[in-house]
Amino acid sequence: MKVLIFIPYVGSHYGGTSKATKEFADTLSSLGANVDLITTDANGSDKLDVPLNKWIYQKSYRIRYFSCWHRHDFIVSLSLIYWLIKHIKDYDIVHTNTVFSPLVSLVHLLCQWRKIPYAVTPHGMLEPWALSYKAWKKRIYYNLLEKPALKKASVIQVIANAEASNVKKLGFRNLVVVPNGIHRQEFENLPKAEIFYEQFPETRNKTLLLFLGRIDPKKGLDLLAPAFGKIHKKFPQTHLVVAGPDSTGFLATVRRYFVQAGCLEAVTFTGMLTGKLKQEALVAADLYVAPSYSEGFSMSVLEGMASGLPCVITTGCNFPEAAQAQAAHIVDTNADEIANALIDYLSNPVQAQAMGDRARKLIFRNYTWERAAEKLVKVYQAIIDKKVLPEYQDFVPAKSGKEI
Known part of the structure; x- marks a missing residue:
């Protein structure tokens, strides 16, 4: 072939x-x-x-x-x-x-x-x-x-x-x-986050929220800025890491979003992270957030879940199966809903970690x-061979996270 x-x-x-x-x-x-x-x-x-x-x-x-x-x-x-x-x-x-x-x-x-x-x-x-x-x-x-x-x-x-x-x-x-x-072996033994902390020292000893993706209008950073502003007032120890390339010259606009939300000083823009440094960012993070308006099927969401992070993702990420498996919190493309879901995680760390554990198992088993x-x-x-195409449909998980 x-x-x-x-x-x-x-x-x-x-x-x-x-x-x-x-x-x-x-x-x-x-x-x-x-x-x-x-x-x-x-x-x-x-x-x-x-x-x-x-x-x-x-x-x-x-x-x-x-x-x-x-x-x-x-x-x-x-x-x-x-x-x-x-x-x-x-x-x-x-x-x-x-x-x-x-x-x-x-x-x-x-x-x-x-x-x-x-x-x-x-x-x-x-x-x-x-x-x-x-x-x-x-x-x-x-x-x-x-x-x-x-x-x-x-x-x-x-x-x-x-x-x-x-x-x-x-x-x-x-x-x-x-x-x-994802390649399961890349997420089974993740590194420590020391090099990430050395490169971005302002993130050390903070409760880190991670956005991993291109800085682009469709990625929902206009929603994330007011959501994080609300979160940071309630949890001053939080810090947001925006990790991704400025693919369309949109970074200046995004910075203004966070200035308007009153929280730019608690945001680190790392540029694109690859390889071990990206893995360390995933290890350093406490929560993962994808506020996108539209995705096919996000690679970075899979990486966040495979790293065992409690994830808040929007309906635009096209992953309702994660909610059915109780492996992620899925919300509408709305700043208040994003903020409330993240606040819920921050207020209930034990339940949040259980969500992250289910996410990791879900991705390892099925994606x-x-x-x-x-x-x-x-x-x-x-x-x-000019035969009928296989009738594939992505699996529909039970609430336990088991494949059916």
């Missing part, structure tokens, strides 16, 4: 979508699929410092970078398209990632021309909030290019049951639910990359 995975960007600037795509490539390869990943050297306003137009071998797959012209998420790469015209016929299936991208649309057209089956993962970009953001531009693009391409896809991989429901409302039925995951890749391999094989 020869699989070509395409994503316009894999730079760290672009957050969880890039990480998820690379994790799928690696885990699919470990299961025996022959996987190549192609992308560009775009990375926000910068370029990745990588060799171009040559295969680079990763743990179990190959990646090839192409030069591009780009402005933020708008990316053009003629060299990538020329390479695809010549080589796309060498693959059994093509899997594209993200939508509303000219490069992705061109890949879909090439697949149709060469009669190569293709899978599409929107990564939450067909969610109601995402479609309403800059709506008039997206409406035109969607009707002209995106909708016809999605109709002709062999499968649309959605990453949450809630996302499946919303995509079905758009008229699509060729769906499978295959969620993101790993290995489990997700096993599902996706079966989907690919069904498409290649």
